[in-house]
Amino acid sequence: MGKKARGGAGGRSAGGGTGSGTGRRAFLVGGTVAAVGAAALAREELTRWWWRLPGMEKDRVEGELDHKGAxxxxxxxxxxxxxxxxxxxxxxxxxxxxxxxxxxxxxxxxxxxxxxxxxxxxxxxxxxxxxxxxxxxxxxxxxxxxxxxxxxxxxxxxxxxxxxxxxxxxxxxxxxxxxxxxxxxxxxxxxxxxxxxxxxxxxxxxxxxxxxxxxxxxxxxxxxxxxxxxxx
Known part of the structure; x- marks a missing residue:
């Protein structure tokens, strides 16, 4: 207590087509990375909150102590x-x-x-x-x-x-x-x-x-x- 007294952009190459393909690949790769990142975040949240699902919470004993002698x-x-x-x-x-x-x-x-x-x-x-x-x-x-x-x-x-x-x-x-x-x-x-x-x-x-x-x-x-x- 003690309260106080108180952006690149992808473009078409001179050979035609290569740049466009690279752009598409970059888009797909980028999208995959984003999806993987989102999945990782979802797994992290699931890991944090899994115990709140029905039947998953740890058993507790009322009044159990963490510090001996308290x-x-x-x-x-x-x-x-x-x-x-x-x-x-x-x-x-x-x-x-x-x-x-x-x-x-x-x-x-x-x-x-x-x-x-x-x-x-x-x-x-x-x-x-x-x-x-x-x-x-x-x-x-x-x-x-x-x-x-x-x-x-x-x-x-x-x-x-x-x-x-x-x-x-x-x-x-x-x-x-x-x-x-x-x-x-x-x-x-x-x-x-x-x-x-x-x-x-x-x-x-x-x-x-x-x-x-x-x-x-x-x-x-x-x-x-x-x-x-x-x-x-």
């Missing part, structure tokens, strides 16, 4: 979109948020269908993690459709102007969470792929704010990532 606290269905990531959309970003409020506030508003937004996870000051949306689904968290489709959002309890709220337990729990996400999807552990909400194109948010300690957080994520196997 508490399931399902967000309102109005605040996320069913998907089949990473089969339909690649996951290559983690977006860090700060609530501008408490853990309880974040969980409450993400369960509210009128709120229109939610993150996949919420991290409390003491390191407790709640999962509110499955990673395979698209959360409405970044204010940018492309980023929503390619990312996982992590909300943190606290305020952007209160650095004392970003505790050791919170940083460490969040780092373990982000490292696990990076391991599952082969996401590089760097600041191009792990970003703040403020860095999302078109956003009007400022979180996680100037007091979020990236120099502290990123080494913690790298340390935790080194303990985990690489993505298959």
């Amino acid at each position: 508490q399931w606290a399902g967000a309102s269905r109005a605040n996320w979109r069913r998907a089949d990531r990473p089969d339909d959309f690649v996951i290559d970003r983690v977006v860090i948020h700060v609530v501008q409020g408490s853990f309880a506030t974040a969980v409450k508003v993400f369960k509210d269908p009128g709120h229109g937004a939610a993150t996949h996870y919420v991290v409390r000051k003491d390191g407790h993690v709640a999962q509110m949306i499955r990673e395979l689904d698209v959360a409405f968290h970044a204010g940018n459709r492309d980023m929503n489709e390619r990312s996982i959002g992590i909300e943190h309890e606290g305020f952007v102007d209160r650095p004392e709220g970003f505790t050791k337990a919170m940083y460490e729990a969040s780092a373990r969470l982000t490292a696990g996400i990076c391991a599952r999807y082969g996401i590089p552990v760097d600041r191009e792929h792990i970003i703040g909400h403020v860095e999302v194109p078109g956003t009007d948010h400022t979180d996680p704010g100037p007091h979020w300690d990236w120099d502290r957080y990123m080494p913690l994520v790298r340390r935790e990532r080194a303990k985990l196997p690489s993505a298959d």
Whole structure:
């Protein structure tokens, strides 16, 4: 959350006929290329959306966790979109948020269908993690459709102007969470792929704010990532 306080042309040759034939061949070849291109695009779309066909969707278990040890606290269905990531959309970003409020506030508003937004996870000051949306689904968290489709959002309890709220337990729990996400999807552990909400194109948010300690957080994520196997 952390809302801002805010053209050639073919011609007939001198020998007669050759140029015309070349032109026809060029037209046919061009048409074939266009058809192949269209077919490739159609296959790409089919690959992305096949799971929406009747009987093709993966089985799901209500409340299943992607992060071991998290508490399931399902967000309102109005605040996320069913998907089949990473089969339909690649996951290559983690977006860090700060609530501008408490853990309880974040969980409450993400369960509210009128709120229109939610993150996949919420991290409390003491390191407790709640999962509110499955990673395979698209959360409405970044204010940018492309980023929503390619990312996982992590909300943190606290305020952007209160650095004392970003505790050791919170940083460490969040780092373990982000490292696990990076391991599952082969996401590089760097600041191009792990970003703040403020860095999302078109956003009007400022979180996680100037007091979020990236120099502290990123080494913690790298340390935790080194303990985990690489993505298959």
